[in-house]
Every structure is written in structure tokens, then in C-alpha cells.
Amino acid sequence: MIHSQRDPFSYLKLDDDVMKSVGMGRVFKDSTQRINSLDFFESDDLLVTASDDDAIRLYNVSTGVLLDTFYSRKYGVQNITFTHSPDCVIMSSKESKSVPSAQAQDVHVIRYMSLHTNTFKRYFKGHVGPVSNLSLSSRDDTFLSASLDKTVRLWDLRTDTCQGVLRLPPAAEAAPIACMDNQGLVFAVASEGGRILLFDTRSSEKGAFASFQIPDEAQSPLGFSDLKFSHDGTLISAVSQYGKGSVYILGAFDGELKRKFTNGIHRGYRNGGAGGGGG
Template sequence: MSIDELNDEMVRSMSVGAAFTDYLGKINSLDFHRKDDLLVTASEDDSIRLYDIANAKLLKTTYHKKHGADRICFTHHPSCVICSSRHSLESKEFLRYLSMYDNRCLRYFKGHSERIVSLCMSPVNDSFMSGSLDHSVRIWDLRVNACQGLLRLRGRPTVAFDQQGLVFAVAMEGGAIKLFDSRSYDKGPFDTFFVGGDTAEVCDIKFSNDGKSMLLTTTNNNIYVLDAYGGDKRCGFSMESSPNSTIEATFTPDGQYVLSGSGDGTLHAWSINTRSEVACWNSYIGVVSCLKWAPRRAMFAAASTSLALWIPNPSAS
């Protein structure tokens, strides 16, 4: 089904179309390719797995016992990914540029001294960003090993590009969100937002496709939708907490709905325009730690120690 047809009824009809339960550990992160029907996951069992989402088929599994697999995102090439390391390494090889086609490491990126907690690829060029527990954000280029830019800050950093690649956001201590011009970030942020009254660290940022909204998820399981231009809060939702786990929320491609997991093992969907809950589902896989909507399909992926692909089921509505 076309994502142009999304409405309350279709969102309510979403149900599990395929599930993959052969993981031996929690899935740490997942990402959809922007233009191809592909999904990649990184898991605590040290595996990286590539899926064809049009046919719900596992295409390839590679294991990375030395480095592990933590944060992951596609590059523009459908068989290449950037992956952060989960295991503490004296070599400081915390970032790798990998080819899934022939299971090769194309490049290491050294600079961070602690685990990477946020990773994102520019939608328009070969730049990508990483945020680390060493209190730094680094800007890289796939074509060179050396770091291209460095931001030092307080707290746990979270990074995200907007969908046009013109702006990036960095969240830091005290709930502050700073916006930078991608072409002149060395001049400092051009705007700073605060989520009023909530000083919890932001663990995830996403921009809507039209660039008008920002979606924040905090470490205390609060979700906020902000106006991306003025920083005003459009709506906010609180989820149940769960020990040792944070949740992820996602926009639908049209930017009209927000989906999120919860600490009680349920999934929720809200309409941003009406600020009302549209649907609540049992996740069937426990507390969902990773959640993303496919960029070009009426489908979302939810993951814990299993991966579930959700699609519309007209009979369910």
C-alpha cells in the first residue's frame, strides 16, 4: 500500500506481517535504506543482518566477534553500512565502514575514546556524524579516515541531520537542543531549544520528512514533538519505564503520526494534529528498543530480541 494513503484507519490496521526470532541477543539498532527496500540490524550477538523488506527475506548475516555491533546506519550504497563497536577496544576502532557484499571493512574511523551512542548519515553527501560518551560529536567523511569536525559538549550527545542535509541537531546536557548549519557548523549553533521543564537526556532525535517537526525521545521515556523552526512543543507523551532499556519513537513518512514503544511491552500511535492516540497494540516481542517506519512503504520495524515487520491488515481495522 502507498504511504500516501495513510490515515487513522490504516494505522489502526497495522499488524505483524513477518517476524524473525533467531537472534541470540537484543537488537541494538536498525536502519532502513532511503531508496532501496532494505533493512539492516545490529545485535548484541555480534551479528549484522540485511533484509529484503519487499519480500520479508533475510539476505545476509555477518558476525563481528572482535568489535561487536552497536549503532548502525546505511550509507547511500545499498550494501554498505557504518557500524559502531560494542566491545571496548584499546585500538579505539569505534567506527567501521563495512561492505555487506563481501564482508570487508573498507575503513576505520578513529577518534572517539568511549562508546558511540548516536550515529547518522547525511542524506545528501558522504558526511556522517557520531556522538559518544566521551562528550564529543565528530563529523566524518566516508572517503577519508581523519575526523573532519569536532564539537565538545557536556552530557550524552545525540545527533541527527534534517532530511535535506542542510541542518543538523545536537542534544546535550539539560535537555538543550542546538541547531547547526551543516555548511558552517564551526561558527556555532544558530538556534538553541529547550524542552520546557524536562532536563532528562535526549537519547534520540528525528526530523520529519518535511523538516517542520523534530521528534525527541528522552532517557526517562518521554516523547516530544517540537516545531523545528521555533522549538515550540507541539505535543508530548509519557511512556512506561522499563529497567535498563530506553525506547525509540518514529514519525510516519508523511509526518502526521508518531509511533513509540513502551516499557510495558505495548506499541502506541498518535495523531500529531489531534494529539490523540490512534492505536495501541501488543508488541508480541516484549519491550521494543528499536522502532522505525520504512521511508517509502506502509511498514514499520520493531525490535527487541526479535525483529517484527508490521504492515496494514485491512481485515484488522
């Protein structure tokens, strides 16, 4: 089900009829190159996009109006994510070329930007490889960053000091993806081979308290492009980069496969909808 942020008691069950009836509401053609990431604000009709033309664009999705455009010319922009303010975003560099180790932390810095003043409020340095994704807690100002340097870092928007580091096996080839649940108590990390690991945010140094593998992705060398918890924390959606780019809906506690969507067609593994809140 999709959960409405505006009405916490409003749900839309995701079934075949709903998925087949989805159509385009607005079309935005302002980007001159690929849009590499986008994010909807949690309560207002706002959409922010990052594209390979180094542009950040802010839209009102209700009216279809482009509200503003900003540029990050030096290092580009990707993994754009709203904070809990409609005027602020966090983002990572698009720079992926090899750089001297002494410069790596400056190149792969995460930036906290005010759209209102078009200035950077804070820089988060620590990663020495390209950042693969960002995940903001829905409860407070903490967020996760995952990187090709095989680390997942925990940050707080209020300070540039890293709050914690999880080091993944160096043999892993795919970019890790991390996401935090809506309570801010658990986070998941996914990499190649269809494996997803669950950690306690308060004691991640003790290692994963649970793990499971998606059988259809066991031979995948690429990992995942997206990972999300449902609003109620009972489900995880995982988007594969391998093959047809399948979307898996999994039980968050045991990894049980509930649904698989491939090119818009789903395979049901249990009767009923994909229950719970939307990611």
C-alpha cells in the same frame, strides 16, 4: 506525516486512527540477544540489524527472508546504518568498558563495511569514548557521530580524516545524540535536561544558532535515545530515555511541541496532524 522514499509525492498523515491500526507485518526471530539498532535502506526493501550477539543480519522485508548474516566478534556492533549503497553500512563498536587512553581510538573506531565482500573499506578514528549514534546525510557521503567523550564529529565516507569536531560541555552526563537534516545544512544535538541545540554544518565552531528545551524533560538525567528531522526539515522527533520513553514531535525552528506520544497514546498540542515529511 510519513514520507515515502519511493514516491516523493506520497504522504501518510499520522493521526490516532493510523497509529492504532498499525500491526505486525513480518516477525524476524533470528537474533539470540537484544537487537540494539536497525536501519531500512532508502529505496529498496532491505533492513539491516545489529544485535548483542555480535551479528549483522540483512533482511528482505517484503519477502521476510534473511538474506545474510555477518559477525563482528572482536568489538561487537551497534549503531548500524546503511550508506547510500545497499551493499555498505557504517557501524560502531559495542565495547563500553574502560580502556587505556592509548587504545581508546582503536576500540571506539567507526567501521565502513562492504556487505558484498564482507570486508571493511575504511576506519574512522577519533572518538575516545563509546559512540552513541551515527547520522548519515541524505544528500552526500558525509555523516555525524556522537560519543560519550562529549564530542560530535563530522566525517566523509571518502576519507578517514575527520572533517570537523564539536566539543560539548564536559559536565554533561548523558550520551549526546546528533542528527543531520535532509539538506545537510543543519544538524541538531540533544543531551540531558531536554535541551536540543541547532548548528550550521558549515560553521558549527561558532556555536549553536538556536536552542530549545522540552519542559517535560527538564529534570531528565538521561537524555534521548533517538533524534530525527522530518523529510521537509520543519519537524524534529525526539525519543526520551526518561520515564515512559516519550516521543516528542517538535517544530524544528522554534521547538514548539506539536505532539507527545507516550506508550502509544498521544497528547495533541495543536489541531491537525504532525505535518511535513517523516523522519
